Structure formats: structure tokens, C-alpha cells
Amino acid sequence: MSVDSDVGGDDLLTRWVTQARPAGRLRRRPADGVGGLRFAFYGRVSTVDFQERESSRRWQRDAAEELIAGHGRIVVEYFDTSRSRRLSWPGRPQAAVLVDRFADPDRGFDAVVVGEYERAFCGTQLLSLLPQFEACGVQLWLPEAHGPLDLGDASHRALVMLLGAQSKREVLRARWRALQAMRGQARDEGRFLGGRPLYGYRLVDAGPHPNPMHAKWGRRLQRYDPDPVTAPTVRWIFAQRLTGRSVSSIAAELNSNGVPCPSRADAARNPHRAGTAWGLTTVRAILMNAKYTGRQVWNRQPAHHTPPHLPGPFKTQRWAATEQWVVSRQIAHPPLVSEQDFIAVQAVQALPAPRAGRHYQFVGLLRCRLCRRRLESCWSHGRPAYRCQHGHTSVKPRPSGRRRNLYVREDQLVELIRILLADGGTAARAALTPQQLADHLRQQRLVVTCGETRCSLDPAAPV
Structure with a gap:
């Protein structure tokens, strides 16, 4: 938000040009009346990477000032940066502040003016905001309406609906075109489409941009090239997995050997991560990334936008099914693993297959008295x-002085639960089978809190 200030009178050339305009050729803009309306200007720019903020703000403000010429002047400004038009006004920082000031009798403005409808609204956003404008007595001036919006005018109501649909269509059309272009670039050219470089690779120059104008400006393409420091680690991880090693044992050896994890190896591009050690998910993500075969793979984790009328984050990323991936038709960068080995790794199952006769009746019903975690099932001495x-976990080296593990045998646990139930006045249930005991605990929403010296029955935590 910024308060508008009048330009001083030192610009002689501007005053001369304004006064020297021949009558009849250009109509002089009437001066803003001192006693006219006080306007709050609202503008928005969606991305600062591809749009210059000040240029976008300037043309929007110029359009707004031309609209209100002779009716008043802009006294305060609200301008959102890096906010999509699909976000409702409460979801945009500056727009939210502007709406909150509507109810303030000392807000300092009488009307809101925008430079272009599509920069301010999308879909039915304006229709949902107009009741707040009317309730607080704030006018809305639109260039498309050539002045203040009047919903009592049938043509204005039709205009709002038309502009809302047009704005939404523009977003969908631009997104569809961009996604289709990216799909073709990844599939047919194997082009690197941006983002952080993959662990094991570094970015190198791949020649001038194919767009002549971008090439003229000096923009160049990039591609992956094996990083001499981290690429051997990736090759080693795949080789170890092919021998049947578990993901946890691979991560544990990397940590014990002091190999920097990806977020520590490239801390500048991973400020949101701790970078302390290798984890199961880190090793698993490397083993599942098909880009290590030398192919460019796009749409593995596409963005999903939540409709404005539904709760939840505006933009989320979800893993797509493999049939939705876009794979380049040719090798796009030097591979770190062959395609045959990559496919073979996906079929490796290091965990032992479930054995006949191994049943755990009390899964999810046991809680540690010391750390409040759930106990996990294990097979001990048959x-x-x-x-x-x-x-x-087995991924991290065992620290000195760590608390020893808590173990509870199921046969001893069965007798203990029967005693606890008998103490609670339910002696009739003392002869129940282990399966019946587990069913009874689940029905009564009870858990067994286990410790080194004693156990107790307690209510389960609410869902």
C-alpha cells in the first residue's frame, strides 16, 4: 500500500508539452477536482519472473487515472505481487487489507478503481464482493463500465457476468497452451523445463534458445550433466539396490560413511530442508526417479488447483500415475543407470514376504508409556x-546412551490383558481368546499402555 503524492512543478518540458497541444487535435484532460471523490487504486501482477512489476503497475494505474479524470484523484494504492487472479480477494494480501478497510468510517477513500477487470477479478469473484461494496457505501469503478458499476443497470449486470467468464477462460486457455507446449518440449525435444537440478547432475549450457527473440536477448537452454561429486553416489545406490539391499541399509551406510545428503550437498537450493542425514524417503526418491536413465520425464508431480469455493490450499502437488508421465523420445542427458537396471530396481523387494502363521492380534492397540508412540509388531524367537x-531407525547410527528398546511378547500380553479386565470387574471376559480380547479393546476404544515395569488399560486418543 502506498499513498499517492503530486508531482512537483520542476518538470518544465512536461508542462510545456501539455500546454502546447493544439486545440481540436488532442482533448486536454480536465484537472482533478479538489473536492472530487477519493479513490483507492487496486492492481495486481501474477509473476515477477516474467513480468516487470513497475511497468505492469504503471499501465494499470494510468488506465485507472484516465477513467477517473475530472471525478477525483487516487489517494491510496493497493498492489498485489505474485498472486494469481484465481485467488479470492481474502487470499491476496493487499486485496484483503483493502476489503477490511471498507467498514472503517475513517478509511480515507470513497471508491475503488482498477485499471483492468482481468487484473482484479476472475469468474464470480466480483459478484461475491459486491454486497460488501454496497453495504459499506464504496463505489467500484471499472474501465469496461466507463465509470462506476451500477448493478441496477441490466447492461452492467450482463457486463460483469461476461467479464468474469472471459477472465476465467483466459486463465484456462493460457494454462492449457502452456502445458501442451511443455508436454511437446519434454517429449519431442527432451528439453529441461526448469527447477532445481537433480541430485547427481549439474546444469550446463545446451545452446541458444530456439525462439529467435529469446536467443537475441541472450537466453540459452540448459541440460543435465553428471556431477563428478554426487553422480558416483547415485550409481552406487542403484548398484546396491540391485543386489537386494534394503533402502534403510543403504541410507544407514551413506550416513555412517559421512556422505552429504542431497539437501546438504546443495544447501543453497534447499534452504527449506535441514540437511542433516540421509532418510528412507530420500533414497527411495532417487531409486524411483526415471530421469537417471537419461530420459527427460515430465508431469511426475503435476500441480492441482483447489476451486475457490472449496477449503484447502490453493495449489498442491500430487504424484501422477506412471501412465500420465511424459517421457522424452530420445536420450536427453547422460544416464547414470541403464533403463534395464532401472526397471529391475523397481521390482526389487527387500522386505521378506509375509510368512504363513505370523499373525499379530494387537496391532495399533499398544502404546509406549515412555514416548507415547505405538508399538510395532515383530517376530521374536518364533x-x-x-x-x-x-x-x-536403522537409517541413523545408534547414539550412545540411547534408551533401550521396549519388547512385549504377545502371549504374556494376553495374560496381562485378562488380568486387567478382571480387575476392572469384567471377570467373565478373562477366558476370551486373543482375537476376542483385541476385538473387545477396539469396541471399547481402549489401548494398552506398556512400560518396563507395568501396563495399564487407557482410553484411546480421539480420532
Whole structure:
């Protein structure tokens, strides 16, 4: 938000040009009346990477000032940067402040003016905002309406509906064109379409941009090239996985050898991550990334936009099914693993297959008294059991002085639960089978809190 200030009288050339305009050729703009309306100007620019903020703001403001010439002057400005028009006004910082000031009797303005409808509204946004404008006595001036908007005028109502549909269509059309172009560039050219470089690679020059104008401005393409520091780690991870090693054991060896994890190896591009150690998800993400085969792969994690009338984040990214991926038709960069080995890695299953006779009746019903975590099932000396590692995993080296694991055998647990139920006045249930005991606990929403010396029945946490 910024308050408008009048330009001083030192610009002699501008005053001379204005006064020297021949009558009849250009109509002089009447001066703003001192006693006219006080306007709040609202503008928006969606992306600062591809649009110059000041230029966009200037032409919008010029259009607004031309509209209100002779009716008043702009006294305050609200301008949103890097905000999509699909966001409702409460979702845009400056627009939200502007709407909040409507109800303030000392707000300092009488009307709101915009330089272009599409920069301010999309779809039915204006229709949902107009009741607030009317309730607070704030006018809305639109260039498309050639002045203040009047919903009592049938033509104005039709205009708002038309502009809303046109604005939404422009967004959808631009997005569709961009996505189709990116799809073709990734599939037919194997072009790198931006983003952080993949771990194991670095970005190198790939020649001038194919668009002549972009090439004239000096813009160049980029592609992946193996990073001499991190590429050997990626090759080693795939080789180890092909031998049948588990993801956790691979991560544990990387941590024990002091190999920097991806977020630490490139901390400048990963400020949102701690960069402390390799984790299961990090190793798994590398093993599942088909770009290491040398092919460019696009649309693995496309963006999804939540409709404005539904709750939730405006933009989310979700993993797409493999049949929705776009894979380049040719090799786009040097591979770190062959396609045959990559496909073979996807079929590796390091976890043992479930064995006949291994059943755990109390899964999800046991809680650690010390750390409040759920106990996990494990097979101990030929019998079902449960344990809590207090947050420790095999990925990280075992720290000195760490609490020892808590182990509970299922056969001992069954007798303990029967005693606890008998103490609670339910002696009739003391002869129930393990399956019946587990069903009873779930029906009564009870959990067993386990410790080194004692166990107890407690209410389960609310869902």
C-alpha cells in the first residue's frame, strides 16, 4: 500500500508539452477536482519472473487515472505481487487489507478503481464482493463500465457476468497452451523445463534458445550433466539396490560413511530442508526417479488447483500415475543407470514376504508409556511380539546412551490383558481368546499402555 503524492512543478518540458497541444487535435484532460471523490487504486501482477512489476503497475494505474479524470484523484494504492487472479480477494494480501478497510468510517477513500477487470477479478469473484461494496457505501469503478458499476443497470449486470467468464477462460486457455507446449518440449525435444537440478547432475549450457527473440536477448537452454561429486553416489545406490539391499541399509551406510545428503550437498537450493542425514524417503526418491536413465520425464508431480469455493490450499502437488508421465523420445542427458537396471530396481523387494502363521492380534492397540508412540509388531524367537524403538531407525547410527528398546511378547500380553479386565470387574471376559480380547479393546476404544515395569488399560486418543 502506498499513498499517492503530486508531482512537483520542476518538470518544465512536461508542462510545456501539455500546454502546447493544439486545440481540436488532442482533448486536454480536465484537472482533478479538489473536492472530487477519493479513490483507492487496486492492481495486481501474477509473476515477477516474467513480468516487470513497475511497468505492469504503471499501465494499470494510468488506465485507472484516465477513467477517473475530472471525478477525483487516487489517494491510496493497493498492489498485489505474485498472486494469481484465481485467488479470492481474502487470499491476496493487499486485496484483503483493502476489503477490511471498507467498514472503517475513517478509511480515507470513497471508491475503488482498477485499471483492468482481468487484473482484479476472475469468474464470480466480483459478484461475491459486491454486497460488501454496497453495504459499506464504496463505489467500484471499472474501465469496461466507463465509470462506476451500477448493478441496477441490466447492461452492467450482463457486463460483469461476461467479464468474469472471459477472465476465467483466459486463465484456462493460457494454462492449457502452456502445458501442451511443455508436454511437446519434454517429449519431442527432451528439453529441461526448469527447477532445481537433480541430485547427481549439474546444469550446463545446451545452446541458444530456439525462439529467435529469446536467443537475441541472450537466453540459452540448459541440460543435465553428471556431477563428478554426487553422480558416483547415485550409481552406487542403484548398484546396491540391485543386489537386494534394503533402502534403510543403504541410507544407514551413506550416513555412517559421512556422505552429504542431497539437501546438504546443495544447501543453497534447499534452504527449506535441514540437511542433516540421509532418510528412507530420500533414497527411495532417487531409486524411483526415471530421469537417471537419461530420459527427460515430465508431469511426475503435476500441480492441482483447489476451486475457490472449496477449503484447502490453493495449489498442491500430487504424484501422477506412471501412465500420465511424459517421457522424452530420445536420450536427453547422460544416464547414470541403464533403463534395464532401472526397471529391475523397481521390482526389487527387500522386505521378506509375509510368512504363513505370523499373525499379530494387537496391532495399533499398544502404546509406549515412555514416548507415547505405538508399538510395532515383530517376530521374536518364533513368537509374535511388539516393540518400541523410541523413534530410532536403522537409517541413523545408534547414539550412545540411547534408551533401550521396549519388547512385549504377545502371549504374556494376553495374560496381562485378562488380568486387567478382571480387575476392572469384567471377570467373565478373562477366558476370551486373543482375537476376542483385541476385538473387545477396539469396541471399547481402549489401548494398552506398556512400560518396563507395568501396563495399564487407557482410553484411546480421539480420532
